[in-house]
Amino acid sequence: MTGKVGATMRRHVLAGMTGIIVAFTASLPASAATYPEKAIRIIVPVAAGGSTDLVARIFQMTIERLKLLPQPLVIVNNAAAGGTVGTRMIKDAEPDGYTLGIWHMGLLTAAAMGVTDYDHTAFDLVAQVGAIEVGLAVKSDSKIASLKELVAEAKARPGQVSAAMNIGLLPHFVPLMFASEAGIDFRWVQAGGGSVRLRSVLGNHTEFSLFSVPEFVTFGPQGIRPLVVFSSARHPRVANVPTAAELGYNFTFSEAILWLAPRGTPKDRVDVVAKAIEASMRDDDFKKRYDEQGIDPAYIPGDKLKAVLDQRMTGIKAVAAQVKAAKTN
Template sequence: MFKRVLKNVVVSLSVLGFSASTAFAAFPDKDLTLVVPWSAGGGTDTIARALVKNAEKHIGVNVNVVNKIGGQGVVGMSSVKLARPDGYTVGLITFGLSTYELMGLSNLNYHDFKLLQLLNQSSTALSVKSDSKWKSLKDVMEFAKANPGQVTVGHTGAGVAWHLSIASLAEAYGIKFNFIPFDGAAPTSSALLGGHIDLAATGIDEVKQLREGGQLNVLAIDAVNTNPSFPDIPTYTDAGYKVGAPVLDWRGLALPKNVPADRVKFLEEGFKKMFDDPEFREFTKTVGLGLVYEDSKGFEDFLANMEKVLKPTLESVGLTKK
């Protein structure tokens, strides 16, 4: 008798437009977890913690950041894919998801997730020491053209956005650079300032303080338009070197697949409120981080196009799987 009554109640609620999960379980009734696939203190971790700082104000509970590192981000993002699809685990997914399959590093790709939103896109900055003989991107390109393999370019790892951005530029203009990988933007910048490399390819936000301190000059950025925070720095095209679509680093939010639709909607709205929070936006402006919002559909379209852009670039540097 009780089972029949309960069933009738559920059916009635369904007719009224409520799901069983909405009717019988408040969501969220405990804190959420945001998985960051990179180490604490890095750029991705920093933006994650700033984003969820005021989460309770917007969704009624806290969002706890958990760092799960390893495998160039594969470990953390895989843990999100395999998490229980109840809406309590959110993942901060990053650029590597656009290259893993193409490079043969993992079968993980954006189709494995329910996308929530794009958070930001960051442009590559090409920097030299402030006392460098090169004062423009043209200076570098002309010297590199005349002296194949002599210009050393530091970056933060084979296949990352910064590496692929300048590799794309080199491929388009028949330039041969000598690429040298480092474990992060800090050691890359240190190598540049120490005179161990000629050129550094990093995120524009990662060299903001060094530029403001007069220690290095940013010659150009890989972007469609100039960065509002750095209006005096030309894009590749502005500097005279037009390439295809820019190779942009990116970060976004995603869920495991099959999270109930009502919970997905709640999280979409809640994280958008966090994204729009004045304190978060002021923080990102201060550190020079470019915010770019796309909803789940726009995010999916962006990622599909990224794969088309990256495939020929990865092939040009010999990084596609055999």
């Protein structure tokens, strides 16, 4: 008797649990309940080896190691046309959650400088996942040993000191802003992403370039010497490198790293990815990798990110207008 009652009760309990699970599953949007069903393509608009690519690969390794998504992430590097081909690929992709992108403030500067006809408002913003300090560096054996000497050289040879840049993006925009602050001008040489600019400097094709702190850390042993960081305080990963403020220049700038989705991607799918991103950033190994590279884990969720980028864009447009006016005078 007891056995029959127990078996009957177990059947009722299991039936009830099944009903709850079915009801819960039914309450989820169909796309979220099954997404992702295949690999997600992550477009990174730089060549492999730069700081943005490094961030993408840290996320890829962490998400797959922790099994935060049931399908793999496939990184696709496309550095063509200074990264604008890659950002357009993200923008124009099918908004189904299977093509996403990781990029930086170049999305704003390229638009402000007229290199692209779209900015952050052309995308669904998933999250900001970090801030990276940037600065200038020369080849290790360069005769230019300090920022003071770089400025002096630029004044002695107006418009002749060559800078490896990526047109319209941070390696172009930030040195332009600094040049305006210092009252100098450089000769701009199109190169590309971080690893390409490194080859340009090491090959004596150009005299200096903008690099990020993670690139200082990675590229330093390959033969570059940082002159300055454009942060508010010295960075612990390159504590021997002075800030611009220490050297008498009122100039700071940092690079925000952004996860992007094509405009119109279902919100529930964006949310699935956003949760995997947040979980990654809580992981101890992830934190260690960020720290080793000197990346600040400055997280901003997608629903708050547009207002932040709108504000930054206002400032960037103002500087871009000044730069354009100076070039036409």
